[in-house]
Amino acid sequence: MPVFADVDTGVDDAMALAYLLASDDADIVGIASTAGNVPVDQVCVNNLGLLALCGVDDIPVSRGSERPLATPLRTAEDTHGPEGLGYAQLPVGDLRLTDYDAATAWVRAAREHPGELVGLVTGPLTNLALAMRIEPGLPRLLRRLVIMGGAFDYRGNTTPVAEWNISVDPESGSEVFTVWGAAWGLDEPAHLPIVLGLNLTEHAMMTPAILSRLAAAAGSATTPMSVLDDRGTRSAAANPLIRVLEDAMRFYFEFHFDQGEGYLAHLHDPLAAAVALDPDLVTYRQATVDVELTGTLTRGMTVADWRGHWGRHLNAHIGVGVDPEVFFDRFITRVGPFAAALG
Ligand code: BDR
Ligand code: CA
Numbered sequence: 001m002p003v004f005a006d007v008d009t010g011v012d013d014a015m016a017l018a019y020l021l022a023s024d025d026a027d028i029v030g031i032a033s034t035a036g037n038v039p040v041d042q043v044c045v046n047n048l049g050l051l052a053l054c055g056v057d058d059i060p061v062s063r064g065s066e067r068p069l070a071t072p073l074r075t076a077e078d079t080h081g082p083e084g085l086g087y088a089q090l091p092v093g094d095l096r097l098t099d100y101d102a103a104t105a106w107v108r109a110a111r112e113h114p115g116e117l118v119g120l121v122t123g124p125l126t127n128l129a130l131a132m133r134i135e136p137g138l139p140r141l142l143r144r145l146v147i148m149g150g151a152f153d154y155r156g157n158t159t160p161v162a163e164w165n166i167s168v169d170p171e172s173g174s175e176v177f178t179v180w181g182a183a184w185g186l187d188e189p190a191h192l193p194i195v196l197g198l199n200l201t202e203h204a205m206m207t208p209a210i211l212s213r214l215a216a217a218a219g220s221a222t223t224p225m226s227v228l229d230d231r232g233t234r235s236a237a238a239n240p241l242i243r244v245l246e247d248a249m250r251f252y253f254e255f256h257f258d259q260g261e262g263y264l265a266h267l268h269d270p271l272a273a274a275v276a277l278d279p280d281l282v283t284y285r286q287a288t289v290d291v292e293l294t295g296t297l298t299r300g301m302t303v304a305d306w307r308g309h310w311g312r313h314l315n316a317h318i319g320v321g322v323d324p325e326v327f328f329d330r331f332i333t334r335v336g337p338f339a340a341a342l343g
Helices: 011-022 040-053 102-112 126-134 164-168 170-184 208-217 240-258 268-277 324-342
Strands: 002-007 027-033 061-063 117-121 142-148 194-196 282-291 302-305 316-322
Touching (some): 002 011, 002 268, 011 027, 027 102, 040 061, 040 240, 102 126, 117 268, 126 170, 142 268, 194 282, 208 240, 208 324
Parallel strands (some): 002 117
Antiparallel strands (some): 282 316
């Protein structure tokens, strides 16, 4: 299955990429680096470093826009660490970026795999919106699109009502939802994007116990993490990928703890990656989605019209149910042996 991943790496984006790399049913044909959790150049460094760590040298990585469509960039080093990977250090390899940008990369990948490409976006929708301006037929070239973004009938994580990926670039979110819906119309709902908001992804709660299971599946000895550990304690895992993921997750655990959510972390993006490969992991409701662009208190909010009040085309399958145990079992079953092979 050819997969194109658009990421703002980011702790959970890195986990999502690890999942895709570990999945035999996925052939990653390109990675778009999007400004979001950290500036775009840092996202590029992180994507290239992760590939180097995993011994992968044949996946093209492209640089995206430096800023959202209409507003200055905001970043989230408080959530993901100063370089986006928490306390983790990635190797600096000799991999290089493509000489074309991320929007062009989207279009090239879609044209090279017409009707087959699975698109995954786990960052702001800036580069996908730009790609759709270059190739208005993009929605009809893709087999499937999975977006991690929004919060449906649920509170936000960036403002009281807005989720991070949409909040960073609300204009691109609105453009993607509107243009995609119009491209497919009412007749073919099977091709509407799958949209996974916080209402769904916050069910994917990574804990120190689950992380220890991952290390065990990789055959890597490790010390289970605890809220009582000194902040910034580094992983003792022998396996290089497990060590990086644990050092990244440690920062993410601490952030969630400081938010009053417990010593755990939401794996938004890995859940989206798993759904990109297997949509049956989640249950859905169809709706028309748009993004609030002008509200004085609600800018960036994703509004779902469940009942057709607007009289507009449906444009999303919104994830409403997931069994986190099934997801984590699959994550460990795939990433564990993949890490073991690197060890
Ligand atoms: C999203 O925001 C980012 O910080 C995460 O990587 C995820 O994609 C969750 O709101
Ligand atoms: Ca992300």
